Amino acid sequence: MTDLSSIFPELILAAGGMILLILPFLRSGRLLGLITLALLIAAFDAGLLPALKTPGAAATYSFSGMLVQDRFSQFFQAAILLSSALAVLSVMGYAREKVRSRREFYSLLLFATAGLLLVVRARHLALIYLSIELISVLSYLLVGFNKRDEFAIEGALKYFLFGALSTGAMLYGITLVYGLTGRMDLAGLAGLAKTAVTMPGLTVAAVLLLSAGLAFKLALAPFHMWAPDAYEGASTPVASFISMGPKLAAFALLARLFLLGIPAAAAGWPLLFGGLAVVSMTIGNLAALGQTNVKRMLAYSSIAHAGTMAIGIAVATPFGLAAVMYYGLAYLLMNAAAFAGVIAVANLSGREDLGAFAGLSRREPAMAFMITIAFLSLAGIPPLAGFFGKMWIFGAALQAGAVGLAVIGAVNSVISLYYYARVIKAMYIEPAATPARLPRSRSLRLALALCAAGLFLLGLWQGPWLDLTARSLPLTPKAGDLPWR
Amino acid sequence: MNLPWLTLLVALPLGGALLTLLVPKEKESALRGITILSTLATLVLSVALLFKFQPAAAGFQFEEKLSWIPQINVWYHLGADGISMPLIFLTALLSFVAAVASASIKERLKEYFFLYQLLVAGMMGTFLALDLFLFYLFWELVLVPMYFLIGIWGGPRREYAAIKFFLYTLAGSVFMLLAILTCYFSSTPHSFSIPGLVQGGFALGPAARWWVFLGFFLAFAIKVPIFPFHTWLPDAHVEAPTPISVLLAGVLLKMGGYGFLRISFPLLPQVAVEFSLVLAALGMINIVYGALVAMAQTDFKKLVAYSSVSHMGFVLLGLSALTMSGFNGAMLEMFNHGMITGGMFLLVGMLYDRAHTRALSDFGGLGAKIPVYGGWLIFFSMASLGLPGLSGFVGEFLSLLGCFPTHPALTAVSVIGLVFGAAVFLLMIQKVLLGPLHPKWAGLSDINKREIFTLVPLAIFVLWVGLWPKTVMGWQTPALSALLYRLGGNLGW
Numbered sequence: 001m002t003d004l005s006s007i008f009p010e011l012i013l014a015a016g017g018m019i020l021l022i023l024p025f026l027r028s029g030r031l032l033g034l035i036t037l038a039l040l041i042a043a044f045d046a047g048l049l050p051a052l053k054t055p056g057a058a059a060t061y062s063f064s065g066m067l068v069q070d071r072f073s074q075f076f077q078a079a080i081l082l083s084s085a086l087a088v089l090s091v092m093g094y095a096r097e098k099v100r101s102r103r104e105f106y107s108l109l110l111f112a113t114a115g116l117l118l119v120v121r122a123r124h125l126a127l128i129y130l131s132i133e134l135i136s137v138l139s140y141l142l143v144g145f146n147k148r149d150e151f152a153i154e155g156a157l158k159y160f161l162f163g164a165l166s167t168g169a170m171l172y173g174i175t176l177v178y179g180l181t182g183r184m185d186l187a188g189l190a191g192l193a194k195t196a197v198t199m200p201g202l203t204v205a206a207v208l209l210l211s212a213g214l215a216f217k218l219a220l221a222p223f224h225m226w227a228p229d230a231y232e233g234a235s236t237p238v239a240s241f242i243s244m245g246p247k248l249a250a251f252a253l254l255a256r257l258f259l260l261g262i263p264a265a266a267a268g269w270p271l272l273f274g275g276l277a278v279v280s281m282t283i284g285n286l287a288a289l290g291q292t293n294v295k296r297m298l299a300y301s302s303i304a305h306a307g308t309m310a311i312g313i314a315v316a317t318p319f320g321l322a323a324v325m326y327y328g329l330a331y332l333l334m335n336a337a338a339f340a341g342v343i344a345v346a347n348l349s350g351r352e353d354l355g356a357f358a359g360l361s362r363r364e365p366a367m368a369f370m371i372t373i374a375f376l377s378l379a380g381i382p383p384l385a386g387f388f389g390k391m392w393i394f395g396a397a398l399q400a401g402a403v404g405l406a407v408i409g410a411v412n413s414v415i416s417l418y419y420y421a422r423v424i425k426a427m428y429i430e431p432a433a434t435p436a437r438l439p440r441s442r443s444l445r446l447a448l449a450l451c452a453a454g455l456f457l458l459g460l461w462q463g464p465w466l467d468l469t470a471r472s473l474p475l476t477p478k479a480g481d482l483p484w485r
Numbered sequence: 486m487n488l489p490w491l492t493l494l495v496a497l498p499l500g501g502a503l504l505t506l507l508v509p510k511e512k513e514s515a516l517r518g519i520t521i522l523s524t525l526a527t528l529v530l531s532v533a534l535l536f537k538f539q540p541a542a543a544g545f546q547f548e549e550k551l552s553w554i555p556q557i558n559v560w561y562h563l564g565a566d567g568i569s570m571p572l573i574f575l576t577a578l579l580s581f582v583a584a585v586a587s588a589s590i591k592e593r594l595k596e597y598f599f600l601y602q603l604l605v606a607g608m609m610g611t612f613l614a615l616d617l618f619l620f621y622l623f624w625e626l627v628l629v630p631m632y633f634l635i636g637i638w639g640g641p642r643r644e645y646a647a648i649k650f651f652l653y654t655l656a657g658s659v660f661m662l663l664a665i666l667t668c669y670f671s672s673t674p675h676s677f678s679i680p681g682l683v684q685g686g687f688a689l690g691p692a693a694r695w696w697v698f699l700g701f702f703l704a705f706a707i708k709v710p711i712f713p714f715h716t717w718l719p720d721a722h723v724e725a726p727t728p729i730s731v732l733l734a735g736v737l738l739k740m741g742g743y744g745f746l747r748i749s750f751p752l753l754p755q756v757a758v759e760f761s762l763v764l765a766a767l768g769m770i771n772i773v774y775g776a777l778v779a780m781a782q783t784d785f786k787k788l789v790a791y792s793s794v795s796h797m798g799f800v801l802l803g804l805s806a807l808t809m810s811g812f813n814g815a816m817l818e819m820f821n822h823g824m825i826t827g828g829m830f831l832l833v834g835m836l837y838d839r840a841h842t843r844a845l846s847d848f849g850g851l852g853a854k855i856p857v858y859g860g861w862l863i864f865f866s867m868a869s870l871g872l873p874g875l876s877g878f879v880g881e882f883l884s885l886l887g888c889f890p891t892h893p894a895l896t897a898v899s900v901i902g903l904v905f906g907a908a909v910f911l912l913m914i915q916k917v918l919l920g921p922l923h924p925k926w927a928g929l930s931d932i933n934k935r936e937i938f939t940l941v942p943l944a945i946f947v948l949w950v951g952l953w954p955k956t957v958m959g960w961q962t963p964a965l966s967a968l969l970y971r972l973g974g975n976l977g978w
Binding site for chain 1: 637
């Protein structure tokens with residue numbers, strides 16, 4: 001019974017998803033959205049609020065140690081629930097008739113969120129694999145949700161093919177780990193230190209396969225090819241969802257598997273992630289420069305951001321992980337806001353290219369301002385949260401002596417300004433394309449306002465957030481590990 | 486009274502900006518009024534502070550120190566000393582003048598004045614911040630409004646100029662950020678405080694110190710701008726609307742020179758001394774190259790922009806001197822250049838508003854047609870080319886004098902630049918004011934009272950500093966000599 005109560009939030013979401021599917025009398029999309037939001041809030045209340053009220057609570061294990069509930073997973077669970085809530089708000093503001101069966105849509109979203117909540121606390125490779133499959137399959141469905149849209153089908157198919165390959169690779173890696181250490185729980189990964197000496201080839205192969213699988217999920221270059229097409233083909237709220245929750249979960253997993261699990265000396269994975277970070281940042285930013293479809297541009301931008309965050313993993317220090325967690329929060333807010341902006345503009349013009357943004361500042365000054373905040377934060381302009389995320393990542397790299405990573409990251413953040421500024425330029429400098437006003441969507445405005453306020457809050461009132469990341473670290477930092485107390 | 490004076494210097498324009506947001510965009514005179522009042526209040530306050538300021542006292546004055554983010558030892562720390570006081574006054578004066586000159590802006594006033602006041606707050610904060618974290622925030626706060634101000638209200642190539650400015654300066658600042666973080670992580674306890682780092686020092690090897698210095702140098706060099714990082718300047722200055730050109734040339738360029746004096750030199754004195762030769766060489770290139778390129782310009786505004794590159798060369802030369810006269814000259818040159826070039830850009834803008842062209846070859850004989858304008862143009866041109874008795878001469882002379890014992894050969898070449906500089910402005914006067922009047926300018930009207938009102942305060946300081954430089958030098962000398970002592974420079978010269 002205690003085991004079941006430990007997965008109460010996941011149960012709420014899964015049961016809620018089922019009920020949404022079978023209740024035939026709910027026809028109002030709005031009501032469905034509100035119910036989904038309520039379920040997400042309920043999951044937060046049930047699962048996280050009690051834990052947050054008892055600071056310093058020790059980690060609790062359930063299902064024979066397969067699941068853990070510690071501050072680290074709570075941090076990511078809260079972030080994931082927030083990202084799902086923002087995605088729901090985006091769906092509610094998505095005025096186009098594209099999303100025909102909202103009912104199925106919301107229930108898929110709830111199932112996927114349940115999977116995400118599970119994956120950040122899994123401590124067993126089989127369970128990790130299963131939750132990843134759950135999330136992946138639901139993501140393919142969500143991307144290809146509009147079965148009459150050719151782009152959606154193409155994106156979903158690409159996503160599926162690459163995803164199947166990557167989970168296959170990951171499964172192969174898991175079997176190798178099992179073969180090498182004879183264990184499937186995360187604590188057993190430490191055994192790889194021994195096998196790295198006795199069987200170096202197989203150990204490296206296992207680490208490479210595991211990281212390749214995760215790199216696919218994170219869309220780190222060179223495993224990023226699916227992302228632009230999937231983002232462009234998917235309806236915008238879905239693109240927003242798959243760019244946030246799954247990414248955060250994958251970073252949590254990355255930390256659990258590599259930072260806490262596989263000894264760095266054993267397989268040299270810090271070097272691997274350093275390389276992935278550099279390639280992702282550079283390819284993501286350079287490819288984004290030429291995009292005219294804003295959604296596609298945001299896909300490349302999220303590849304670059306994942307690369308920047310990977311620096312925090314590559315330096316393999318508590319500070320690096322704390323920086324990733326802070327960055328994750330900032331990334332969630334600014335990405336959600338940017339996608340909400342794309343939805344708002346697309347609602348009016350039916351287009352998602354740069355031209356559709358032209359002259360937005362004169363039609364909708366407040367909305368243009370909030371979208372500008374999001375894009376400036378993505379570009380890393382202070383005092384917004386996106387800047388401080390980058391700052392702490394670079395700081396972690398400098399502290400660990402990885403000056404090269406910091407410099408490459410810094411240069412990349414300058415490059416990224418160019419394409420983010422193109423959106424701002426379109427909104428403020430170019431003349432209006434269509435003089436009409438945007439249809440007002442309260443939920444979109446709410447999402448945008450929440451994110452914009454959050455970006456300022458996270459940036460200017462940093463203390464509590466830094467404390468939060470420090471408290472949520474899965475490994476106890478020694479004195480001097482973190483610049484903050 | 487013990488009010489947070491320095492916070493007010495930032496809060497007045499910032500409050501004005503927020504107030505602007507509340508005013509409906511149709512109420513144009515209210516929007517203009519708010520900005521003029523907020524900048525005037527800032528100016529009055531800065532003058533009052535100048536009277537309260539005690540140059541001889543050591544350390545920082547009007548200090549405010551509040552814990553902001555205790556977890557990472559970040560403080561809201563403001564303070565002023567002899568290095569920042571003249572620049573604070575310069576910023577306040579030019580902000581007010583440019584706000585009055587913003588009468589030439591006719592569209593999207595609400596956004597304009599909001600961004601304008603945000604820009605003023607950012608510039609003020611940059612000169613006041615004593616915490617590197619805060620300094621960086623203000624430094625970047627200047628960038629964003631400037632991007633919009635050039636991009637929305639600029640000339641035909643404004644989009645290109647705006648993004649070029651944004652990218653160039655951001656490229657410099659990210660390296661400064663890395664340098665700041667390196668200082669932070671190598672100090673115990675980790676600290677962003679400028680005076681703290683100066684006193685406490687930080688554990689870094691000689692090579693790492695060079696890299697940190699170069700990180701700061703890149704940011705400041707792009708802002709000054711130092712050859713070869715100057716290419717954003719002609720585009721940005723030419724495309725920006727007149728009041729923004731005034732602030733760009735008058736204040737933003739000084740942020741670079743100020744950065745050297747406030748951060749690079751005191752934090753890394755050893756490297757600064759070793760770097761002096763490079764800085765002098767770059768200064769010489771700036772002086773000669775800037776003047777030569779200015780001479781070749783056919784666009785009036787571009788000519789003034791390139792002459793700024795030349796003038797900022799004197800600042801670098803003075804800084805590289807590591808002597809008392811050199812430092813005094815560099816600071817004075819920054820102060821004077823702000824007043825003179827601010828005036829020059831105003832004059833260029835006034836002519837453009839009437840003639841709608843800036844091509845020098847289109848003009849000629851205007852001296853007879855619009856004599857009052859001609860008189861002002863000659864006055865500011867003479868100041869700019871360094872006529873003794875006007876302020877431009879004092880700064881340039883002191884820089885050259887101070888640099889001579891340190892780098893005699895480079896100084897000698899730089900003096901030639903003075904000749905080119907004179908040629909630039911004399912040729913310009915000839916093309917614009919002298920010769921036969923083109924018939925299409927027959928209807929040109931002379932400048933009005935409001936325009937003269939914007940020029941008078943600048944002219945007063947051009948004359949004042951030219952005749953009695955001791956006033957400004959009195960503010961800055963004690964702080965500069967303290968810095969020079971730390972650098973081990975020649976205090977006697």
